[in-house]
Amino acid sequence: MVKTESVLKKTDNSPTDEELIARFQQGDNYAFDLLVKRYKDPLLNFVYRFVGEREEAEDIVQETFLRLFKNKHYYREIAKFSTWIYTIAGNLAKTELRRRKRRKLLSISHFMSTDKDYDIPDEDSNPERDTNTVITDKIIQQAIDKLSPKFKQVILLRDVQGFSYEEIAQIVGIPLGTVKSRVNRARLKLQEDLQQLMNEQ
Amino acid sequence: MISCDTAKSMLSDYLEHTLTPDERSSVEEHLSQCHECKRVYDDVAFLTAKLRALPAIQTSEDFDGQLRLRISGNYAQTNHPVISKKGFTFGLSGAALIAVITFFILTTNSPEPQPLIQQSSNQIINRANQVSSPIVRTQSVSKAAPVEIANDNDSLNQQPQKVNQENIKLVDQVKN
Ligand SMILES: [Zn+2]
Numbered sequence: 001m002v003k004t005e006s007v008l009k010k011t012d013n014s015p016t017d018e019e020l021i022a023r024f025q026q027g028d029n030y031a032f033d034l035l036v037k038r039y040k041d042p043l044l045n046f047v048y049r050f051v052g053e054r055e056e057a058e059d060i061v062q063e064t065f066l067r068l069f070k071n072k073h074y075y076r077e078i079a080k081f082s083t084w085i086y087t088i089a090g091n092l093a094k095t096e097l098r099r100r101k102r103r104k105l106l107s108i109s110h111f112m113s114t115d116k117d118y119d120i121p122d123e124d125s126n127p128e129r130d131t132n133t134v135i136t137d138k139i140i141q142q143a144i145d146k147l148s149p150k151f152k153q154v155i156l157l158r159d160v161q162g163f164s165y166e167e168i169a170q171i172v173g174i175p176l177g178t179v180k181s182r183v184n185r186a187r188l189k190l191q192e193d194l195q196q197l198m199n200e201q
Numbered sequence: 202m203i204s205c206d207t208a209k210s211m212l213s214d215y216l217e218h219t220l221t222p223d224e225r226s227s228v229e230e231h232l233s234q235c236h237e238c239k240r241v242y243d244d245v246a247f248l249t250a251k252l253r254a255l256p257a258i259q260t261s262e263d264f265d266g267q268l269r270l271r272i273s274g275n276y277a278q279t280n281h282p283v284i285s286k287k288g289f290t291f292g293l294s295g296a297a298l299i300a301v302i303t304f305f306i307l308t309t310n311s312p313e314p315q316p317l318i319q320q321s322s323n324q325i326i327n328r329a330n331q332v333s334s335p336i337v338r339t340q341s342v343s344k345a346a347p348v349e350i351a352n353d354n355d356s357l358n359q360q361p362q363k364v365n366q367e368n369i370k371l372v373d374q375v376k377n
Contacts, residue, residue: 036268040260048258058260062268069272137255140248159252184213191244 017081025072032072035081036065042161043089049156050093051100052145060096064089083170086157090171094149135198143194151186158183203227208238212245 015023015031017038023031040061047064048057067088075084144152157163157171165183169176208231214220215228232239 036265040264041257044260045255045257049255054258058264061260062264062271065268066271066275070275135251140251140255155252159249160255162253180213181210184210187213187245187249188209188241191241191248194248195244 018077021072021075021081022077025075032069035068035085039082039085040065043085046086046156046161047089047093049141049144049160050090050152051096052141056096060089060092063092067092079170080167083163083167086161086163086171087173090153090157094153097149135194139194139197143190143197146193147186147189151182151189154179154183155186155190159187202234203231205231205235205238208232208235209241212242215242216246216249
């Protein structure tokens with residue numbers, strides 16, 4: 001879970017995101033720095049899982065902050081700052097995916113090699129699983145890569161970033177009921193894709 | 202008994218405990234009798250936990266320096282080479298950029314020092330430390346950036362963009 005602390009719990013003295021963006025809109029650029037500091041890593045993780053490439057992800061996060069810097073006056077307090085900035089980043093990521101031609105998949109030997117640190121211990125701790133195969137983060141990322149952008153966006157916001165369904169509805173700009181069913185379908189699709197990837201090994 | 206499709210459509214709600222007691226027991230009944238849906242449910246439960254626990258990555262050390270370049274570059278392109286407002290200045294000199302980048306490299310928790318940037322003199326570092334708002338408040342550096350620093354770093358100053366790209370590569374090499 002990489003959601004920012006400010007979103008999860010607000011400590012007494014630290015300004016809220018909304019206070020910071022208000023200060024920034026009034027010309028306080030130090031507030032901009034604080035927002036960057038607060039959001040650069042959470043956004044990077046979101047975009048990284050979205051586009052699957054670190055360098056690209058970092059570039060998109062930079063672009064997100066540039067948009068914030070240039071378009072600060074477009075922000076209105078009706079929305080939470082976090083949903084606003086994630087909307088910008090998500091749209092940039094989707095645009096990038098559209099622009100980019102289909103990435104060639106990593107060879108199986110590539111992700112089979114080593115991923116020891118993140119391996120699921122073994123079947124002892126997962127007695128339900130009918131397979132001994134180790135699921136690595138790389139395989140999970142491959143399965144994520146296979147999702148359509150609209151599934152990808154909601155499952156990353158929900159399961160990786162930890163946003164509520166209401167927040168995701170704001171970010172994606174769709175009704176709450178649609179978010180819920182889309183997250184569910186995305187999970188089922190990810191499960192299917194992952195199973196397929198595992199069987200291909 | 203509810204159908205497989207119905208059961209699957211309720212899996213997330215079941216997982217997140219947002220069903221009514223009646224709905225909940227209908228899903229439970231289905232899962233107890235349908236091996237296939239039970240397997241899917243176990244997988245989805247496993248997956249969501251796994252997604253939550255994916256290792257987080259961090260922005261590279263010169264992220265803020267890059268961002269500053271991008272912001273100032275953007276303003277340069279839009280015919281506002283120097284925008285002076287309350288306490289900050291765009292349109293930085295090369296020396297100022299290097300100084301600010303240096304400040305950043307040195308003040309972020311860098312496990313691997315960046316050799317390229319560390320060649321900079323202490324003089325620059327001292328001046329850079331006066332900057333209170335590293336990303337956009339660059340006024341003190343701009344004012345301070347004197348000619349002798351520019352001379353010391355002539356080659357760097359000419360292509361700050363290039364220096365930073367090399368720097369990114371270094372960071373990536375370290376991380377991979
Ligand atoms: Zn079933």
